[in-house]
Amino acid sequence: GAINANGGFSITGNASLAGNINTTGTDLVIGGNVTLAQGATVQLSTGAGAGNLTITGTVNGTPAGDTEALTLTVDTGTLTLSSAVGTVVPLGALTLNSASSLNIGVAVVVSGTTTIAAGAANNATLNHAANDFGTVAITSANNVTLVDSNAIELGASTVSGTLNVTASGAITDSGAVVVTGTATFTAGSGNDITLNTAANNFSTVAIVSGKDVTLVDSNAMVLGASTVSGILAVTAGGSVTQSGTVTAGTLTASLSSGALNLGTATNAISNLGAITAPGGFTLTNGNTSVTV
16 A cells, blocks of 8 residues: 655665655655566655655566556655666656656666656756667656667657757657757667657757658747758748758758748758748758759
């Protein structure tokens, strides 16, 4: 059953958890490894206030199969994970709730959805090279950094600052991705980036590396410095401009309104596909010849 502690709560050794542990604004500490019972949905919460939540050991599910779910909640306190999560037995789902910044520097492996809610003013960083997420959904956060050792899917996400996603596989979306600042994506020159949800709303998008890249924006969009080894396909509800050099094998664009203006002198676009831009199309292409 659940444990509700009015004061702090501490476990000095390993813990097998099947129920929730809640404190009332005071520290919650588990000093050993955590194993979630088969099929368990567990919440560890410090409630309202400055209570810190610390897990010193590893966190894993039960070997029978990736169905365990863990929610970790702090208010103004600090969430500290000192050892890997899900690297022996992946978690089925992970939710991180905080009213302060989240800085998770250990490897996190989740087969299902990881949900991040840090608040619009707080950053969220999950940047370990061995991270392996299924889907990441960002309910709220300021500047967000995500690193994945394989492919990653972005669920419905609202980012009030910048979004930086690095993967060693494809980057896709399954929900609207809304980013107020610059969204930067790195997938590697052999992996596709497909962000094609109609309600996506970016400000500036920069592609550090990607093969075939599909970007859909419900409004206007700015292309930052981008290197696309294959096709760059842009669909927007408004004008598309740029703030950095765009290098691409082929460019296609479909704008429902506004102009496509790519006037940076160092652009290197090899081929032009279908272009629809009601407000006109301008391309400056440096020293690279373009095939239409």
